[in-house]
Amino acid sequence: QQQVKQSPQSLIVQKGGISIINCAYENTAFDYFPWYQQFPGKGPALLIAIRPDVSEKKEGRFTISFNKSAKQFSLHIMDSQPGDSATYFCAASKNGNNNDMRFGAGTRLTVKP
Amino acid sequence: DTAVSQTPKYLVTQMGNDKSIKCEQNLGHDTMYWYKQDSKKFLKIMFSYNNKELIINETVPNRFSPKSPDKAHLNLHINSLELGDSAVYFCASSPSLASGELFFGEGSRLTVL
Numbered sequence: 001q002q003q004v005k006q007s008p009q010s011l012i013v014q015k016g017g018i019s020i021i022n023c024a025y026e027n028t029a030f031d032y033f034p035w036y037q038q039f040p041g042k043g044p045a046l047l048i049a050i051r052p053d054v055s056e057k058k059e060g061r062f063t064i065s066f067n068k069s070a071k072q073f074s075l076h077i078m079d080s081q082p083g084d085s086a087t088y089f090c091a092a093s094k095n096g097n098n099n100d101m102r103f104g105a106g107t108r109l110t111v112k113p
Numbered sequence: 114d115t116a117v118s119q120t121p122k123y124l125v126t127q128m129g130n131d132k133s134i135k136c137e138q139n140l141g142h143d144t145m146y147w148y149k150q151d152s153k154k155f156l157k158i159m160f161s162y163n164n165k166e167l168i169i170n171e172t173v174p175n176r177f178s179p180k181s182p183d184k185a186h187l188n189l190h191i192n193s194l195e196l197g198d199s200a201v202y203f204c205a206s207s208p209s210l211a212s213g214e215l216f217f218g219e220g221s222r223l224t225v226l
Contacts, residue, residue, distance in 0.1 A: 043217030096213035
């Protein structure tokens with residue numbers, strides 16, 4: 001069963017716009033929520049991660065918003081650039097345990113120039 | 114310097130054949146993994162090894178056999194290949210099981226005809 005549900009499946013944004021990708025999880029024991037970025041022909045790479053003791057984490061143009069009561073978290077990409085075009089995966093795990101890491105199905109982001 | 118390298122990058126083979134994929138990491142990590150990414154981009158863990166010991170085998174057919182000769186290497190051997198084995202296989206590593214961040218290789222695309 002899919003423990004982390006991600007939407008949308010694909011997203012097209014104009015350059016300079018805001019990209020928003022949403023994830024929802026079921027297991028309340030999850031306490032580590034990373035986002036991975038995957039370019040075509042490459043492996044996923046960690047972009048940014050959050051733990052539930054904060055509601056928001058920002059790194060440059062990338063922000064994670066976390067809503068513990070709703071069991072949802074989202075990735076916001078501000079001032080989206082064509083170079084941000086990639087597939088984004090949310091994930092969740094317990095105690096940062098990689099064996100328990102559950103990935104969302106991925107969102108293919110296209111940023112048009 | 115590639116941190117996690119896997120070979121070959123592409124594999125095309127006939128049903129029933131046996132094939133191997135090799136993985137090496139030069140990050141000094143204790144834990145290595147094999148992930149399968151299907152045609153819908155869904156990422157699923159197959160195996161994890163910690164200090165050369167098998168920690169997890171996530172309901173993978175026993176046609177798949179991982180081998181870790183040392184901490185820096187984790188190879189994947191697949192017997193009697195089936196059409197459904199066609200996927201991209203990613204090797205990954207992490208400093209420990211609970212470190213949170215996964216470092217992925219570039220993937221090996223297996224096509225079974």
